Amino acid sequence: MTDLTMHLTTDEIELWAQGLLPASRAIHLADCSLCRVEADRERKVILELVQLPKFAPSAGFADRVMAQVKVPTASRDWQV
Amino acid sequence: MVRDRALAEDLAQETFIKVLNGIKSYRPEFKFSSWIFKIANNAAIDHLRRKSIDTLSLDGAPGAETPEQMRATSLQLGDRAESPLDEVASRELGTAIERAIARLRPEYRSCILLRHVEGYSYEEIAETLDLPLGTVKTYIHRARNELRGYLEDRRD
Numbered sequence: 001m002t003d004l005t006m007h008l009t010t011d012e013i014e015l016w017a018q019g020l021l022p023a024s025r026a027i028h029l030a031d032c033s034l035c036r037v038e039a040d041r042e043r044k045v046i047l048e049l050v051q052l053p054k055f056a057p058s059a060g061f062a063d064r065v066m067a068q069v070k071v072p073t074a075s076r077d078w079q080v
Numbered sequence: 081m082v083r084d085r086a087l088a089e090d091l092a093q094e095t096f097i098k099v100l101n102g103i104k105s106y107r108p109e110f111k112f113s114s115w116i117f118k119i120a121n122n123a124a125i126d127h128l129r130r131k132s133i134d135t136l137s138l139d140g141a142p143g144a145e146t147p148e149q150m151r152a153t154s155l156q157l158g159d160r161a162e163s164p165l166d167e168v169a170s171r172e173l174g175t176a177i178e179r180a181i182a183r184l185r186p187e188y189r190s191c192i193l194l195r196h197v198e199g200y201s202y203e204e205i206a207e208t209l210d211l212p213l214g215t216v217k218t219y220i221h222r223a224r225n226e227l228r229g230y231l232e233d234r235r236d
Contacts, residue, residue, distance in 0.1 A: 049193075065097055
C-alpha cells in the first residue's frame with residue numbers, strides 16, 4: 001500500500017499530466033502544495049508540446065523521392 | 081527538430097531516399113517506423129552538428145585584436161545562450177515553445193519530441209535512438225526541466 005503522504009515521482013507527475021495517474025495516487029495532490037505546483041508546471045510544458053503544429057509534406061514530395069530511388073529491374077540490376 | 085519547414089522537408093526527402101534505397105538492410109525484428117525515425121533522426125542531428133561547426137567561431141569577433149577582446153567576444157563550447165541577433169530572429173520565427181526546443185541539445189530534442197509529440201513510449205524511444213532506457217528517461221526529464229526554465233524565464 002502506498003503512503004498517501006509520499007511525494008509524487010517524476011514518472012507519476014508525467015502520468016498525472018496525461019490523465020493516467022491512478023486516483024489512489026492523484027489524491028496526494030489535494031493535500032500537497034509542493035507536488036501540485038510541480039505537477040502544474042509539468043503539465044503546462046507537456047500541453048505546449050502536444051499542441052505543436054504538424055505539417056504534411058508539400059505537393060510532389062513523393063515524386064521527388066521516387067526520382068532518386070533505385071528501382072530493381074527484371075535482370076536484378078539496379079537502375080536510377 | 082530543425083525549426084525550418086523547407087529544411088525539414090529536405091531532410092525527410094533524404095530520409096525516404098535512404099530508406100527505399102537501403103530497404104535490404106532493414107531487419108524485421110525492429111519496428112519499421114522506428115527504423116525510419118532512426119534514419120530521420122540521424123539526418124537531423126548530422127545537419128545540426130554541421131550547422132553548429134559552420135557557425136561556431138572560437139576566436140571571437142572579427143574586430144577583436146587583443147587577447148582580452150578575443151576572450152570577451154569568443155564563443156565557449158557548450159555556450160547555448162542566444163545571441164541578441166539570434167534572439168531577434170527567434171522572436172520572429174515561432175512560438176515560445178518552439179524557440180525553447182531549439183535551445184535544447186539535439187539528443188534531448190529528439191527524445192522529447194518522440195515522447196510528447198509523436199507519443200512514443202520510453203522503450204520505443206530507447207529502441208529507436210539506440211539508447212539505454214535510463215538515459216532516455218534522464219534526457220526527457222532534463223529536457224522538460226530546461227523547457228520549463230526557458231518558458232518561465234520568458235514569462236517573468
